[in-house]
Amino acid sequence: MTGPTAAPLPQVPAPPPVPGGEGVLHPVAEGVYAFVQPDGGWCLNNAGLVAGRGRSVLVDTAATEARARRLREEVERIVPGGPDLVVNTHFHGDHIFGNGQFSDRAVIVSHEGTRADSGEAGLGLRQLWPDVEWGATPLTLPTVTFRYTLTVHAEDLRVELLHVGPAHTPDDVVAWVPERSVLFTGDVVWSRVTPYVLMGSVSGSLLALERLRALRATTVVPGHGPVGGPELIDETEAYLRRLLELAREGRRAGRTPLETARAADLGPFAALVDPERLVGNLHRADAELDGLAPGARLDVGASFREMVAFHGGLPACHA
DSSP, rough: OTTOOOOOOOOOOOOOOOOOOOEEEEEEEEEEEEEEETTOOOTOOEEEEEEEESOOOOOOOOSSSHHHHHHHHHHHHHHHHHOOOEOOOOOOOOHGGGGTTTTOOOOOEEEEEHHHHHHTTTTTHHHOOSSSOOOOOOOOSSSSSESSSSEETTTTTEEEEOOOOSSSSTTOEEEEETTTTTTEOOOGGGGOOOOOOSSSSSHHHHHHHHHHTTOOSSSEOSHHHHBTTTTHHHHHHHHHHHHHHHHHHHHHOOOOOHHHHHHOGGGGGGBBOOOTTHHHHHHHHHHHTTOOTTTTOOOOOHHHHHHHHHTTOOOOOOO
């Protein structure tokens, strides 16, 4: 969640802890599995496993030591000893903090920009929710990076890693399993959860979604929320287009992003998990309407403080 340039954050009391659902690894196609953590809110991300004949690839890890250990237990039910490769779709801690649970055996792969941003951001996400039991999550950076595309092989199953950012972050990667028509999107696509593009791009996300739609995936595993099909791409796009409408309306009315968020009618999107992300998204939309380049940095700390104000307290994190 935290970006490389995040400012010091306010000490806001956390809401009472409510345990999130335990992640479960379940099959979505032959040899392909999704690890889904309900309800997909802050730091409750999804991961995935591609298990071919004798080789395996894990897509993303988890935020806390306990959840990463749970993920490893689930993976080892399918692949004794653990995966051979771990792919990080982007640099946010909920997708990479668990790398250390797998680095004894697995090679960790990411986009070169993700490795750089992971090193710069460090464990900063933990500062946002100091009451979370993060456990031991040593920063474990990827050892193999690429720039555009990379194909890795789980023996009989290909996993095509495609750089589609800036979208959620400057350098998002998705993992496409063409033989099974399964797409692991990282946080480029969301399901029943509010998208978040503060550190990436609204326009870049729309381009990325168009590219993902062209793959014609049958099964889409989003970064957060339930597994679905290509309709998840459409739903994420619809939210982003409504976001742009709200940003333009707010500018015409002379409102700040926070004021725009408070006055917004989100319609069907109001029921999405973590609606406070609208504030950060409006900051990105406003900046791009002013000409800021996709993926260029904004003040993440200031935006998060406004999300706290919109929410009326620190948003819940059940990691």
